[in-house]
Amino acid sequence: MKKRSYLFVPANSNKLIEKGLTSEADAVIFDLEDAVALSEKNVARAKLLHHLKTVRCSSRPFVRVNSTESEYFEEDVRTFAALDNIGIMLPKAETKEDIARLETLLDQEDVMNKPILPLIETAKGVWNAAEIASASLKVEALAFGAVDFSLDTNITLSDSGEELLYARSQLVIASRVAGIEAPIDTVYTNFKNSEGFLHEARQVKGLGFQGKLLIHPSQIALAGEIFTPKDEEVEKARRVINAFREAEEKGIAAIEVDGEMVDYPVVRQARKIVNSFSGD
Numbered sequence: 001m002k003k004r005s006y007l008f009v010p011a012n013s014n015k016l017i018e019k020g021l022t023s024e025a026d027a028v029i030f031d032l033e034d035a036v037a038l039s040e041k042n043v044a045r046a047k048l049l050h051h052l053k054t055v056r057c058s059s060r061p062f063v064r065v066n067s068t069e070s071e072y073f074e075e076d077v078r079t080f081a082a083l084d085n086i087g088i089m090l091p092k093a094e095t096k097e098d099i100a101r102l103e104t105l106l107d108q109e110d111v112m113n114k115p116i117l118p119l120i121e122t123a124k125g126v127w128n129a130a131e132i133a134s135a136s137l138k139v140e141a142l143a144f145g146a147v148d149f150s151l152d153t154n155i156t157l158s159d160s161g162e163e164l165l166y167a168r169s170q171l172v173i174a175s176r177v178a179g180i181e182a183p184i185d186t187v188y189t190n191f192k193n194s195e196g197f198l199h200e201a202r203q204v205k206g207l208g209f210q211g212k213l214l215i216h217p218s219q220i221a222l223a224g225e226i227f228t229p230k231d232e233e234v235e236k237a238r239r240v241i242n243a244f245r246e247a248e249e250k251g252i253a254a255i256e257v258d259g260e261m262v263d264y265p266v267v268r269q270a271r272k273i274v275n276s277f278s279g280d
Helices: 014-021 038-054 073-081 096-108 123-127 129-133 146-153 162-178 194-207 218-227 231-249 264-278
Strands: 005-010 027-031 060-064 087-090 116-120 211-214 255-257 260-262
Touching: 005 014, 005 218, 014 027, 014 038, 038 060, 038 073, 073 096, 087 096, 096 116, 096 129, 116 123, 116 129, 123 129, 123 146, 123 162, 129 162, 146 162, 162 194, 194 211, 194 218, 211 218, 231 255, 231 260, 231 264, 260 264
Parallel strands: 005 027, 005 211, 027 060, 060 087, 087 116
Antiparallel strands: 255 260
16 A cells, blocks of 8 residues: 555645545545644534545545644544544654553544554654554554644754754654554645655655655645656566576575675565555
């Protein structure tokens, strides 16, 4: 299953919810938190519930509930817990206790297999990323929220992104240690700057991220362009796999393909490329 593009959709607009339900993104995150005014929280929750109960989403759906510190958190979780195949994004995830509280609510609703995406947005969350990633079998992947993180840490965001290198790398390492999927990178807020998006997406792919959070449908194709292996990459990966298979049958575990040395780690990487290309 491809997980390159996660599109945020405000849950306070019938029109936007309907568009989100037919989105071409790999996943859609219907947002009850930052996109909804305090006075509209209950109305937006009911509105989103109606849509999700009556129309099947063409992408993988998630609901970003309000944080554990919010008065709306428990009702958000209980409202969407029973809906099949709809995951929960937990904002401001800072400790394993945050995940435990969410999981307790899901257990109380007899929901056993609801995927959780903790959104890491603070210094405390980055510091505790490994324990958050390991807190529950329901945790599918970590997501990074750089805007709130920069506010929390007094960082000034730049085009280079160098000030976020440590935090991003921490999420990648924590995910690997916990044995969960690679993380999802933060939104790129200037949705009219395609080149800037592509530059940042290439950068975080190189760091080990598998996709990006998006704020506009125009970014879906851009994310797909970066996080989907190119045809020539896939062809080379298949040559590597086939050549190594033949060599291995002869008792050889190190060969040369296209002028490059190939051993077991290289073959494992080649298989990852082929699998990510062919995944639905």
